[in-house]
Amino acid sequence: MAAVEYRTQGHVAILTINRPEARNAVNGDVARGIEEGIDRLEDDTDLWLGVITGVPPVFCAGADLKEINAGNGASLSTKKGGFGGITKRDRTKPIIAAVDGPALAGGTEVVLSCDLVVASTTATFGIPEVKRSLVAGAGGLFRLGRKIPFNVAMECALTGDPITAERAYGFGLVNELVEPGTALEAALKLAGRIEANAPVAVRASRKVVLEATHASDEVGWSLSDAGMAEAVSSEDFKEGLTAFIEKRPPNWTGR
Incomplete structure (x- = not known):
């Protein structure tokens, strides 16, 4: 076993x-x-x-x-x-x-x-x-x-x-x-x-919380900007907006 x-x-x-x-x-x-x-x-x-x-x-x-x-x-x-x-x-x-x-x-x-x-x-x-x-x-x-x-x-x-x-x-x-x-x-x-949330956005958010919480605001802004860029460039970004507009649960791909 x-x-x-x-x-x-x-x-x-x-x-x-x-x-x-x-x-x-x-x-x-x-x-x-x-x-x-x-x-x-x-x-x-x-x-x-x-x-x-x-x-x-x-x-x-x-x-x-x-x-x-x-x-x-x-x-x-x-x-x-x-x-x-x-x-x-x-x-x-x-x-x-x-x-x-x-x-x-x-x-x-x-x-x-x-x-x-x-x-x-x-x-x-x-x-x-x-x-x-x-x-x-x-x-x-x-x-x-x-x-x-x-x-x-x-x-x-x-x-x-x-x-x-x-x-x-x-x-x-x-x-x-x-x-x-x-x-x-x-x-x-x-x-x-x-x-239930977008996997790419979850991973990006986790990274910012871990690396920026005890860092300077300058580091926090830089990491937040990078996290946002990663999230909006994912395939799931459009799905999140479309699902909201269509009032349905999103179908995430994780990409």
Whole structure:
């Protein structure tokens, strides 16, 4: 059985970490599976966004410490994607994290690599590496403070203690908080709201938000202009206007 299961639903790719016996910890198979899944998402013009989840009751417990202890730590990263095949990945299409249960250490860093987060009330988030004489080296130490208040991120980094899904939702790390067992279902509904929009415009908008939010206005204007130029030069641009005038849902091609 694959360590990462891959399936599609409409224009959405769904990647599921499938190592429940190891709390969905990242080993080499998981890292390669996530990278390969993102490759398929990026390369398939009929796929517009993705969802990543884990077989409950845990989203992902982070790095497989048995692999690290055995000297196989390098296998937990890929050349293109970094840790878990995702934390350093350069990509164009949105990915939603659907979190049912704990997402700790590298699991939180996988979540922080995604664009949106849907979590059930059983979820927890944290970077407990200091408890094992490690540091959160896959982006957690600088990405967490971009998502939640600085002092709370510092608290997480120095104590290693997790925060609840409710607290994470209050800070804005989690977009939607749902009942246990329904995170994937809710994430797919959120994906449907994105899927209803023009794919080229979605990708261009994502790029501007990521690259310009913490940049100067000059950079923001430049990226926004480039994003607009990309959107209006797409095949879907005319379809969006025509559908509006004809009062019907648009039929996007993604081109």
